[in-house]
Amino acid sequence: MADIIKTNGLCKQYGKYLRVKDLDLSVPEGAVYGFLGPNGAGKSTTLKMILGLVKPTSGSITVFGKTVSAKNRIPILKDIGSLIESPSYYGHLNGYENLQIICTLKGLPEKEIDRVLHIVRLEKQKDKKADQYSLGMKQRLGLACALLGSPKLLILDEPTNGLDPAGIQEMRELICSLPKECGMTVLVSSHLLSEIDQMATNVGIISKGELVFQNGLSALHQKSSRRIAIRTLDNERSASILQEQEIAVEKQQEYLLLPAFDDLELARYTKKLFEHNIQVVRIEQREKSLEDIFLELTGTAVSL
Numbered sequence: 001m002a003d004i005i006k007t008n009g010l011c012k013q014y015g016k017y018l019r020v021k022d023l024d025l026s027v028p029e030g031a032v033y034g035f036l037g038p039n040g041a042g043k044s045t046t047l048k049m050i051l052g053l054v055k056p057t058s059g060s061i062t063v064f065g066k067t068v069s070a071k072n073r074i075p076i077l078k079d080i081g082s083l084i085e086s087p088s089y090y091g092h093l094n095g096y097e098n099l100q101i102i103c104t105l106k107g108l109p110e111k112e113i114d115r116v117l118h119i120v121r122l123e124k125q126k127d128k129k130a131d132q133y134s135l136g137m138k139q140r141l142g143l144a145c146a147l148l149g150s151p152k153l154l155i156l157d158e159p160t161n162g163l164d165p166a167g168i169q170e171m172r173e174l175i176c177s178l179p180k181e182c183g184m185t186v187l188v189s190s191h192l193l194s195e196i197d198q199m200a201t202n203v204g205i206i207s208k209g210e211l212v213f214q215n216g217l218s219a220l221h222q223k224s225s226r227r228i229a230i231r232t233l234d235n236e237r238s239a240s241i242l243q244e245q246e247i248a249v250e251k252q253q254e255y256l257l258l259p260a261f262d263d264l265e266l267a268r269y270t271k272k273l274f275e276h277n278i279q280v281v282r283i284e285q286r287e288k289s290l291e292d293i294f295l296e297l298t299g300t301a302v303s304l
């Protein structure tokens, strides 16, 4: 699948601090790419660089196969919808009128308004003043603005921030439906692992400005696979005996972590240890959670 966004060695320095370091993002076409990282990791800065709102210190950005430059920036941006920080709207105008203004500015036909109101499920509230909207409705109005003109790419920065659980769920479902229903690619940032887990097809994890993981969501799940932990009365010798059998052994405190063997394999290897007069005193099954992996990758406790 072609990459809709590709960055190469993207860096941003603020003062003497390099806040985004050598970022090589690859966002495949049709993906919901979850850009995950703790607060202050550099997510917003990266998204703003892609949208031309912040100038990169170095590196390049390719969108729709074209390297973004001062010359082609505007036509490229026309095909990108975005929601960065809180959406801005005219509070004294209703939802429909707010969208009408954007339509006029973008030179789009008015029928676009009904289309986007339908997608974000605001049809019934379109005549209500935006000031009287709930936070979730305001956020959906912001999303509707971003959807005007059917952009091929949507960039959303923490779109569920501040919403209640029902609003979060609604926004999540909306985002998930966009690739299929509107043929879009979505790049969405979040500091919530569970949120990305529930809506993304692809994941990029950023920590202190560096990309520490990038792959399909299933690859992240595979990292959380089961393992066997054994404890023996001589872990050093056990490790070398098992390694001689070409088994990957990881030492963790007083345990040795082994791949998830089936019962027969496990019986065979423990027998091997007995034959070397090593006594096995504990055998446990370990499950690495996604939270553990996030912690390992970022050194920061996960937000759920």
Ligand SMILES: Nc1ncnc2c1ncn2[C@@H]1O[C@H](COP(=O)(O)OP(=O)(O)OP(=O)(O)O)[C@@H](O)[C@H]1O
Pocket (backbone or CB within 6 Å): 014, 015, 019, 037, 038, 039, 040, 041, 042, 043, 044, 045, 046, 191
């Ligand atoms: N305009 C700026 N001038 C100086 N430093 C900045 C500026 N914008 C962001 N930073 C710094 O860059 C780092 C990354 O910030 P950024 O907002 O990109 O992180 P983030 O991952 O989006 O986090 P959050 O979810 O908290 O917004 C932070 O240390 C922040 O203080």
